[in-house]
Amino acid sequence: MATLEELQKRLQRLEDIKEIERLQRIYGYYRDYGDWEKVVDLFSDNAESVEVADHGVYKGKEGVRRYYIDLIKGGKDKKSRTGVMSIALQMQGVVTVDPDGKHARGRWYGFLMEARPTLSLHEGEMRQTWGHGIYENEYTKENGKWMFQKLHFFLNFRTPYEDGWLKTPVVGQSGPSRDVPPDAPPTTWHPYPSGVRFPVHFKHPITGK
């Protein structure tokens, strides 16, 4: 029979997984409503980086702020453009907590429905789009709370509703911004139909490989 200490450890791991799943899903709800300040606050002060699609790598907590507030929001006081909608369902999470209980990784699918401009992030004709991609994120536990340490989203496709991924794999490919430049170029910009599959972080549950 297990000791109380062993049971506590096992229960702690389950609580950690649930809390990280909640963090990732809440990230989704905040981002969908453009609550970018709240999104930034989900990251640790020791955050490593954020990298999404072809925007490039933004490093450190300062980079996280530059990415979400300066680039994505379009500036601290910028109001969301009328008619813009972005829904990114956070699905199929597999969360792996390190034995030390302080660090974790998570893989998720992002399933997107958007109405957005595609000429640039904030300008141009609005299109309705379907999108899909993969998150491989890292989390850190500090002062008893789980936070993002690293967020990395690999975009598979972002297609106009009228066309589909076979006809138009990506619209709104803006590349690294000149006004809010990333700290490093994109590391995984291989959308459909490249055939590149974003590697899984987890070990096989049976073979351990």
Add this chain to the structure above:
Amino acid sequence: MNLEELEKQVTRLEDIQEIEDLQRMYGYYFDNAMFQEVIDLFSENTESVEITDHGVFRGKEAVRKMYGGMVGVPRPGWMFFEVMQSQGVIDVAPDGKNATGRWYTPSFECRPFGGTQKQTWQFGVYNNEYIKENGRWYFKKLHWNLTFWTSYERGFLKVPKLSDTPFPNADAPATAYHPYPSGYHVPYPFKHPVTGM
């Protein structure tokens, strides 16, 4: 509460977590064309695999038959499956060795169809069974029911399924193949949580 009861409760939660992970990992491996990894998720005592109208494949050998042909075969870049493993409901039997799982799978796909590339929407329902052996959860039975498989452009009302796809090497014909608009309800593996019926 004594320690033994507490351990039972913790174990049940661990079991549910591990089974959910197993099903979601199956999804990632499948979509990434990692078919040896898929095969290794099945118990040596696998009962059967049944996918849409391909037919019933019995035993672990049949799992290899079903997925083995795709191991290491490169897929052209334009061909893909994104089958999102969603809304899992897991029930672990009181013995702690057997479990059932129900899942939805909205899917984006692109695959060859009559010599051309076709972009399709697909939706289906899993009723799966899992078994715990040597302390690990495995698939014991996998059954995926097709709801619709339609072209991107036309939609499920116009084209509920693009074609029938029975496999000639199946051990038995499909036991359930009732795509839209049949009105078929895939039986629930779980009991009503309130009435217990």
